[in-house]
Amino acid sequence: MEISRRGFLKISGLTFLGLMAKPGWEVVSQIKPIEPSPAPNYFSGKKWAMAIDLRKCWEAQEGCKECLDVCHRIHNVPSIGYLKEEIKWIWTIPYEKAFPEHIHDFNQEEYKGKSVVVLCNQCDDPPCIRYCPTRATWKREDGIVMMDFHRCIGCRYCMAGCPYGSRSFNWRDPRPFIKKVNLEFPTRTKGVVEKCNFCEERLVQGLLPACVEACKEKALIFGDLNDPHSEIRRTLNGRHVLQRQPELGTKPKVFYIV
Amino acid sequence: MYDAKKIIPGLIIFLGLIAFPILHNTVSGKATYSPKTELPKDKKECIEPKDFIRVNHKELLEDWKASVVRIGMRVYQATNKKRYTMSLNRTCMDCHKDRTKFCDQCHNFMGVTNKCWDCHLYPKELEKR
Numbered sequence: 001m002e003i004s005r006r007g008f009l010k011i012s013g014l015t016f017l018g019l020m021a022k023p024g025w026e027v028v029s030q031i032k033p034i035e036p037s038p039a040p041n042y043f044s045g046k047k048w049a050m051a052i053d054l055r056k057c058w059e060a061q062e063g064c065k066e067c068l069d070v071c072h073r074i075h076n077v078p079s080i081g082y083l084k085e086e087i088k089w090i091w092t093i094p095y096e097k098a099f100p101e102h103i104h105d106f107n108q109e110e111y112k113g114k115s116v117v118v119l120c121n122q123c124d125d126p127p128c129i130r131y132c133p134t135r136a137t138w139k140r141e142d143g144i145v146m147m148d149f150h151r152c153i154g155c156r157y158c159m160a161g162c163p164y165g166s167r168s169f170n171w172r173d174p175r176p177f178i179k180k181v182n183l184e185f186p187t188r189t190k191g192v193v194e195k196c197n198f199c200e201e202r203l204v205q206g207l208l209p210a211c212v213e214a215c216k217e218k219a220l221i222f223g224d225l226n227d228p229h230s231e232i233r234r235t236l237n238g239r240h241v242l243q244r245q246p247e248l249g250t251k252p253k254v255f256y257i258v
Numbered sequence: 259m260y261d262a263k264k265i266i267p268g269l270i271i272f273l274g275l276i277a278f279p280i281l282h283n284t285v286s287g288k289a290t291y292s293p294k295t296e297l298p299k300d301k302k303e304c305i306e307p308k309d310f311i312r313v314n315h316k317e318l319l320e321d322w323k324a325s326v327v328r329i330g331m332r333v334y335q336a337t338n339k340k341r342y343t344m345s346l347n348r349t350c351m352d353c354h355k356d357r358t359k360f361c362d363q364c365h366n367f368m369g370v371t372n373k374c375w376d377c378h379l380y381p382k383e384l385e386k387r
Contacts, residue, residue: 043330140330148327149377173376181384183347189376204330 043141047225048198049253051235052117056219067211074210076187078177087168089196090119090211099242120166120196121252131157143253144198154191163248167195293363298353305336346378356382
């Protein structure tokens with residue numbers, strides 16, 4: 001086939017136009033390409049932790065329960081009023097129970113009976129997850145020890161495994177014991193274990209955990225341990241801090257400043 | 259036929275008894291009953307087409323659960339590219355405010371039980387409390 005220079009240019013021009021048609025149409029017709037979903041590696045590279053400044057906490061007014069109340073309110077934690085069936089997410093225990101190894105004859109007067117805010121330590125090496133036969137509880141990449149209530153069969157092995165008593169079992173339907181239900185968070189049902197979740201549903205929205213936000217004394221500090229400039233790292237830096245029963249090797253991520 | 263006077267009325271009575279449930283349901287309208295789901299008045303479209311939801315709502319909710327709880331991904335992109343929060347309470351029940359008028363209609367009819375409502379709440383339930 002004979003082809004002139006003019007003919008060749010015509011054909012190549014048309015071909016070029018044809019190739020431009022689809023991308024051009026996409027620009028004009030405003031069809032949005034499928035957006036990539038929020039990164040599945042959202043958890044990685046973080047290590048959430050909390051520090052509790054006990055001095056500041058003790059300076060607060062007698063009977064300050066802001067952090068406990070707000071947590072229980074937003075997470076639909078029932079108050080059953082019967083010690084054996086108590087549901088605990090965040091609660092207080094006396095100093096000598098929290099740090100039995102740090103109380104001796106000479107600091108008793110100062111510390112004994114002082115209340116210490118305790119919650120799930122979100123251990124770096126959590127014993128509870130090893131016992132779970134259904135993988136209903138596991139450690140997320142960002143260090144939060146999560147619960148899948150759908151999957152929990154209520155065997156309570158995790159409760160036996162937790163040295164801090166941070167897990168509670170629902171012996172009965174908790175709904176009648178919740179004063180005002182928060183629609184944003186599900187209640188639990190009879191026969192599942194529950195515990196503090198470090199407010200993971202708030203973290204994903206970029207908020208601080210409710211207890212941290214509620215504390216007027218700013219005694220609770222929360223942040224990412226992997227970020228050297230985070231508030232928590234600055235707080236912990238060069239300070240002598242306590243952890244609850246570190247000798248067990250669970251590597252708790254709730255630190256206490258005395 | 260021997261004893262036709264007894265056997266034929268007996269057969270008629272027997273057939274009558276056998277057919278009674280069917281006749282009863284036909285007369286009372288139960289046989290032609292179909293679930294009446296109340297659709298939200300102010301909303302026009304579901305997150306996915308009706309046919310898809312009818313067949314796949316179980317898998318969809320199951321996937322949402324796995325995604326939110328396990329991976330932490332809370333945004334669902336529908337086939338029409340719209341984005342929704344993966345939440346039974348906040349997305350599904352935001353339109354279908356009363357489960358008794360929507361979910362339960364079919365579930366009861368088909369004899370299906372589910373455990374969603376042991377934990378999850380719906381707005382109408384809160385009003386009752």
